[in-house]
Amino acid sequence: MNPEAPFHTNLQPLFQYFETFQNLSSDSKDRMASICSTVQIPKNKDLQSIGHTCRTIYFVRKGLCRVYYYKKGVDITESFALENSLIARVESLFTGKPSKKGIQTLEDSEFIGIASPALFDLYDQFPEIERLFRKIFEAAYVETVHRIENIQFHTAEERYNDLIKNSPDLLQRVPLKHIASYLGITQVSLSRIRAKY
Amino acid sequence: MNPEAPFHTNLQPLFQYFETFQNLSSDSKDRMASICSTVQIPKNKDLQSIGHTCRTIYFVRKGLCRVYYYKKGVDITESFALENSLIARVESLFTGKPSKKGIQTLEDSEFIGIASPALFDLYDQFPEIERLFRKIFEAAYVETVHRIENIQFHTAEERYNDLIKNSPDLLQRVPLKHIASYLGITQVSLSRIRAKY
DNA sequence: AGTCCTTTTTAACATATGTAAAAGGATTCC
DNA sequence: GGAATCCTTTTACATATGTTAAAAAGGACT
Known part of the structure; x- marks a missing residue:
């Protein structure tokens, strides 16, 4: 990495993402940059583990991850x-309670972490930052x-077809067992649906 | 109604509700009051009809209502x-698109309507109002x-029992057919579950 | 290539929920 | 009070999904 490059450079994709919601002054951007850090995590590792309170909002710069938890084991x-x-x-970020969920990478990944307590402090000085995150959430x-609506009023098969249409990438990059639980069905059931095509 | 009473008086329950999230200056409260209005609707009437863009946030002061829509008729x-x-x-309030959903009373009801375009204007002058609604949402x-989580990973029977435990009122006040569709099942299926007890 | 391990599919059976139709209750309205 | 309407339950049958176990397929490593 070029040591001359300001840290901003690394954050470019994040600021570009922000701009789709709300423009920020360069002052705000500087302050945002000061509470961001990058982190690289190999495939199948936890970025955030179950049981800890969420104090970081992540932006995925490269790779892919999932939020997961255990229900009846x-x-x-x-x-x-x-x-x-x-x-x-x-559910943890906004309540301050420990999360029952974890975040796990599904590929070698790179994240920009935004420290949420620092972010919430910035809200006081920079209403435009508060507004940005209001809009994001x-x-x-x-x-x-x-x-x-999608879960409750469509069959598993309809939801699977939606997923193929809207996120064909996922099917290529994620094990089917995760797709199945995401769709709210068992692996076996997903396999049956897939067998129809 | 006492004509001497300031309009505020009617809004007391709303401001009390707000305080559980964020305190407001009396200036903010005055301005909030200026964009609120009360409305009474008899049982089984639409407060907001399907197809119109949502430009009012309602506070239920008395009665009971539901958000509904038609899926495959x-x-x-x-x-x-x-x-x-x-x-x-x-989904309409935040996107500005017409809503496929309506709001219907299930009893004679009384609402305080907050005009959302006016509210969003107030955000510019009163960051504490923007913050209040950020927290609410x-x-x-x-x-x-x-x-x-509840829908996707519990059976209909578990969800019904949850509802009995957490909102026993609803069971008394709402026709079972609405409870059934809320739980994501048919009336017949709900009837079968109820028959077990 | 061969072994180990994980993922995915297949099979057989059990259960939950959907659909359609009918009957019984409850409520509303005149 | 009676008719009409709406709500709820019941029945019978169809279908979708769950469960368990085993087989097949695919990857990773030596």
Whole structure:
């Protein structure tokens, strides 16, 4: 890595992502940069482990990860995050309670971590940063509402076809067992659905 | 109603609700009050109809309502709102797109409507109002995430028992057909579950 | 190539939920 | 009070998904 390059350079994809929601002054960007750090994690390792309180919001710069937890001893995938998206365990981030969920890489990955306590402090000085994250999480909230409709009122087969259409990448990059639990069905059931095609 | 009473008086339960998230200056409260209005709706009427863009956030002061929509011609209840809670069709509120959902009363009800375009304008002048609603919707987001876990990884019977435990009121006040679609099952299936007890 | 380990598929059976139709109860309205 | 309507339950049958176990396929490593 070029030692001359300002740290900003590494954060470029993140700031580009931010701009789709809200423009930031260069002052805000500097302060944001000061609370970000990059981290590299090999495949199949935990980025955040189960039981710890979520104090970092991650931006996926390279690779792929999933949020997972155990329900009655069974490994369940709650969500995936591909490049150029944010991931956090919001139920812990917003409540301050320890999370029952972990984040695990599914490929060698690179993240930009945003320290959330520092971020929440910045909200006081920079309303535009607070607004940025308000908008980011509002959009995430809307996605979650759509996901409920999708889960509750479509069959597993319809949901699988949706996934193929909307995230064909995932099918190539993620073991089917994780896809199955993400869809809310067993591996066996997913296999049966796939056998139809 | 006492004509001497300031309009504030009517809004007391709403401001009390706000305080559980964020305190407001009296200036902010005055401005909030200026964008609120009360509305009374008889039982089984639409408060907001399908197809219109959501531009009002409602606080239920009295009564009970549900958000519903049609999926393949079948009436589906997405959520209920009891007294002292907010209800909005967030997928429309935050995107500006027409909503496929409506809000219907299930009893004679009384609401406080908050005009959302005016609210979003207030955000610029009053960061504490923006913060208040950020926190409100963050909490709603967390609830929605929990709901997904509940739907996806519990059987209909477990979800029904959860509902009895957590919202026994609903069972008394809402027709079972709405409960059934809220739980993601048919009336017949709910009837079978109930027959076990 | 061969072994080990993980992932995916297949099979057989059990269970839960859906669909359609009918009957019984409850409520509303005149 | 009676008719009409809506709500809930029941029945019978169809289908989807779960469970368990075993086989097959694929990857990783020596």
